[in-house]
Amino acid sequence: MLIADILRIGAQRAPSHIAIVDGARKLAYDALDARTDRLAAALVAAGLGKGERIAAMMVNRAEYAELFFAAARAGSVLAHVSTRATANDLAYMLGKIGARALFIQRDLLATFEGARALGAQVERVVVVDGPGADLAAFAAIDAPHAFPALTPDDLLAINFTGGTTGRPKAVVVTHGARATSAQCGRELFGLDASDVCAVATPMFHTVGLYVWFGTVMLVGATAVMMRGWDAQRFIDLAETHAITAGMFVPTQLNDVLRAPTFLPARLRSLRKVHFAGAPMAVALLDRLEAQLPWTSFVEHYGQSETGPVTLRAAGYNAIKRESIGRPVPGIEVRIVDQATGAPCPPGVVGELVTRGPHLLSGYWDDPEQTAHAFRYGDGWLATGDLGICDGDGFIRLVDRLKDMIISGGENIYPIEIENALYRHPAVAECAVFGVPDDHWGEVPVAHVVLRPGARATAEEIIDHVERETARWKRPRVVEFVRELPKTAVGKIQKNVIRDPYWRSRPRRI
Helix, strand or coil: CCHHHHHHHHHHHCCCCEEEEECCEEEEHHHHHHHHHHHHHHHHHCCCCCCCEEEEECCCCHHHHHHHHHHHHHCCEEEECCCCCCHHHHHHHHHHHCCCEEEECHHHHHHHHHHHHCCCCCCEEEECCCCCCHHHHHHCCCCCCCCCCCCCCCEEEEEEECCCCCCCEEEEEEHHHHHHHHHHHHHHCCCCCCCEEEECCCCCCHHHHHHHHHHHHHHCCEEEECCCCCHHHHHHHHHHHCCCEEEECHHHHHHHHHCCCCCHHHHCCCCEEEECCCCCCHHHHHHHHHHCCCCEEEEEEEECCCEEEEEECHHHCCCCCCCCCEECCCCEEEEECCCCCCECCCCCCEEEEEECCCCCCEECCCHHHHHHHCCCCCCCEEEEEEEEECCCCCEEEEEECCCCEEECCEEECHHHHHHHHHCCCCEEEEEEEEEEECCCEEEEEEEEEECCCCCCCHHHHHHHHHHHCCHHHCCCEEEECCCCCECCCCCECHHHHHHHHHHCCCCCC
16 A cells, blocks of 8 residues: 555545544545645646655644645655754754755744755745645646656655754655554554544654554544644534544643543543553543543554554553553564563563564665664664563563653653753753653753853753753753763763652552
């Protein structure tokens, strides 16, 4: 299966069924299919077809769906850029992949102008919304609907994720890999054409686009677009459209319970909740099950490089509450010894590795990083996560090999914050790490050693980081210390600093 086939199947099966609800706008499957054909033809006619890199920077909206499927039909390689990217991020990403065009919503043009001032160059900027939107004119190009022949091995997209250098890594995926994500969802998510599904996580993320939206389209259900997260807005939409299912990060579900307008009866239609992107706190899952006893809660584990890897079905929430579930069908997962690569026996901690048709092709123009990701050989991808497999095949995550912080479903890479801290004239050394937070799951904390004779307050340090990076990446706490613990070779021991913050954390079940 190719990604473009997903929409075509829905249009042929139930052409008049509503595919997308975007505010007051509704698009049936046949209308979305026709619009996609026109846009795909325009891409090919503009020389942006097979193998050409283009980028999207927009919130969840009908235009995103059109561009996603149109690029897939035209053979374009669509790069997905976070709407929260800074001008510096955007300049780097566009330059990294050599993007020839950028499809962007109007209120983000200032970010692009900032990127252009830093040297970003694209041949064409297409504004997707507002009066006289460029996208409408672009798609109106009178061009033949002649699309290139594609195979599952052809490149589909690039998703950006963080790296050890602090620069985003460009994850390259094929049609076959991401069609696998949707097919997995069709088999395991319990969705069908009668479902009305909230698309509440960003479509520029793997889970929001391929895992969830792709599945919704493949089963012929209706997708209700949320252009930004607001718990009260979700409750209103759920009541208005009788939403039956959704994919969320745990902090979003916490927001729902805390919303002033929350009443369980208002979510009476919500039967299937899937969550991913961060660990679910025990207390939160308890509250959710108590408030919404008619709703099933399903946990997912995966990465930008993989799509779905494991799933814990609702029926195992009680007896396997600590686990992330078992591998999804057709995908191999092992816990291996980091030194030898040999499989670990049940109950022994090792690195989680995975193999199968779901994997990335590699990192764009980065053979060294690609080789490192596949360092165990024989097609096994190292996830960077430590885990334990029990005798029933269920996997429990223990810790991350990487220092990545997952805050509200967003990845935060400490090296980026540390680089910003080191640009402060008073900072001599620093270490950034994640600590538990009831709402966000994790938040960044910084331990800072000041230069001799230098002075600074925690507020000044936090404000400095906020100016240097996106606001949501700022450390929530800054502790000034005399020195940082180090190994014999001089490496900072973050585990030693971090452990006291985590010892009091309730056990995750």
